[in-house]
Structures are given as C-alpha cells and as structure tokens.
Amino acid sequence: MNTQTIPPLAPDAPVVLEMTNISKSFGAVTALVDVSIRLRQGEVLALVGDNGAGKSTLIKILSGFHQPDTGTIVSQGKEVRFASPRDARAQGIETVYQDLALIGDLSVFHNMFLGREYRKRVLGLNLLDNGKMREQAQLYLDTLGISIPSVNSTVDLLSGGQRQCIAVARSIYSSPKILVLDEPLAALGVRESAHVLGLIQNLRQQRWVSVILIVHNYNQIFEVCDRINFLHSGEIALDASTADTSEEELIRIVKSGLGRKGDRCRRGASAAGLRMSRRQGTARTIPAGSTPSTGPRMEHSL
Numbered sequence: 001m002n003t004q005t006i007p008p009l010a011p012d013a014p015v016v017l018e019m020t021n022i023s024k025s026f027g028a029v030t031a032l033v034d035v036s037i038r039l040r041q042g043e044v045l046a047l048v049g050d051n052g053a054g055k056s057t058l059i060k061i062l063s064g065f066h067q068p069d070t071g072t073i074v075s076q077g078k079e080v081r082f083a084s085p086r087d088a089r090a091q092g093i094e095t096v097y098q099d100l101a102l103i104g105d106l107s108v109f110h111n112m113f114l115g116r117e118y119r120k121r122v123l124g125l126n127l128l129d130n131g132k133m134r135e136q137a138q139l140y141l142d143t144l145g146i147s148i149p150s151v152n153s154t155v156d157l158l159s160g161g162q163r164q165c166i167a168v169a170r171s172i173y174s175s176p177k178i179l180v181l182d183e184p185l186a187a188l189g190v191r192e193s194a195h196v197l198g199l200i201q202n203l204r205q206q207r208w209v210s211v212i213l214i215v216h217n218y219n220q221i222f223e224v225c226d227r228i229n230f231l232h233s234g235e236i237a238l239d240a241s242t243a244d245t246s247e248e249e250l251i252r253i254v255k256s257g258l259g260r261k262g263d264r265c266r267r268g269a270s271a272a273g274l275r276m277s278r279r280q281g282t283a284r285t286i287p288a289g290s291t292p293s294t295g296p297r298m299e300h301s302l
C-alpha cells in the first residue's frame, strides 16, 4: 500500500455533505434515529458498525434508493432531495455496491467505458474505438495507481481486489464529488484487500474526491481513513478523527454500549466480527508529478 505519511486534512477544507437528523423506519423496524454525518472535501470517512446498525440504510438514503422519514441532506451547500439514484448521481454522488456491476466476460477497458463507449466512423460505419478506450483506460488506471496485468484481460480473470478497484475506477471516471464504497473489503483476502486499501489511500492523498467507506470490521481502516463514524443500533455512537481514537476505544464502546456522544448507545452490542489485526497493503503509489489537483479529468468525461 501507499505507505507515505499523508498530511491531515486541512482544518478549513470545505464541507461537501451534511446529513442532519436523519431517521428512517421500515414498518416497525427503526433503522436510523437522528443520525447526522458531515463530510469534508477530500476526506475519507469510515462508517462502521455491527450487523443491522443502519450503515446500508444511511448510504441508500444518500444514494437516492430510500427517502428519509425525517432529516435533511445538504450537498455542496444546498439542500437536496433525492427521489432516485439518478438524482444522487446528478449531484456527484457515486456508489459502488458489493455486486460491482461489472460484466465478467468483457475486457477491463470495455467495462471502464460501459455505456459511454468511444466510437469512430469507418467507411460510414459507426464502430467502437477500441484503441482509444484501451489507451484511455490504461492512462486512467496508471493515474490512480491501479496495477492489473492488462486492460485487455477479461474481468473474470482478475482477483476480487482488482475487480473492486476497476469498479471504483469506473465510478470515479465521471469525477464525482462523493464516492461511497459499500463494504469494498467484504469477502476479500489480505492481498486482495491491499489493492483496494492502496487505491483508497491514493485517493486520500490526492484529496479531490470525498469518500465514505462502509465497513463491517474496522481492523484496516485506521491506515486509510481520516475520521470514523461508528453507528450502533441506528445511532451515531462515536464521531472522531482516526488520530483521536483507537481500535481499543472502538472495542470498548462496543463492549460497553456507550458512545462519546452521550449514553444513547444501547448496551449489549456484540463484539463479534470486530477483529483486531491490521493488514498491510502493497498497491502502487501515484508517481510524483502525476497527481491531478482537481481529479483525473480525462479526455472523455460524463
């Protein structure tokens, strides 16, 4: 992984997202109670919590799949309401779900440009411009520090971690403001997780996109996140920068059922699934001089 020390986020980094007092119930099931989160430009925020804590519900509200019962969302300084995922995308919020939505028997470069292919006219025919897509895909993956055998490989031949990186790369090709990653490390082994963590670390170093990283286990996040929001039973039990908290504190909160934001977090949380080991990554860093200041603006952008 990119092991360079990344300077802390500037204290005056603008707020790009504020979700305030969000509540959501599904019939008799209360999924979220007055949840507020705030995300700043370039920040990597981990949203952690046990099964059923409400993580997916919160990001589905942010992604436009669900509407909150109460609460407000302010994106880029203005209040927004997302009636659909399309609305959220139009506001620059991209979400990568666990299914990744890649087509396994297509090449990496075809997947990168799915639905937005380069085309060229040859003898009056409208053909795919495979050469250009290949070249652009390679350039883009290099910029993000993603290493794969070849952009010509079919996605099925890649490791789980590499596939996850391609899905993330495809999502950020459209230069979103906010990237939501839904459990990107789920079901990945140590080496595969390292690819993904390396990519997140590279994004964090560049600071042009803000990232919400949903994780069930929090053993890897201290290396790649600026801040942690810990959800428990539908409420935020802790909101702290990674520098100001520790794995030990999270474990203590889970065991005691108490959050720093008061005694709202109910007792009896299970520590199951909260593993303590940290994993090391190996993904490449972005070469000096190739770091874009406002994000990788490619020739073709949605």
Ligand SMILES: Nc1ncnc2c1ncn2[C@@H]1O[C@H](COP(=O)(O)OP(=O)(O)OP(=O)(O)O)[C@@H](O)[C@H]1O
Binding pocket: 026, 029, 030, 031, 049, 050, 051, 052, 053, 054, 055, 056, 057, 058, 216
């Ligand atoms: N569509 C739905 N209908 C009914 N209940 C739901 C629905 N979606 C979520 N829930 C309930 O809301 C609560 C929060 O679920 P959510 O999926 O947001 O938690 P989570 O933190 O993402 O959990 P996990 O890590 O297991 O995915 C749970 O009790 C869940 O059963």
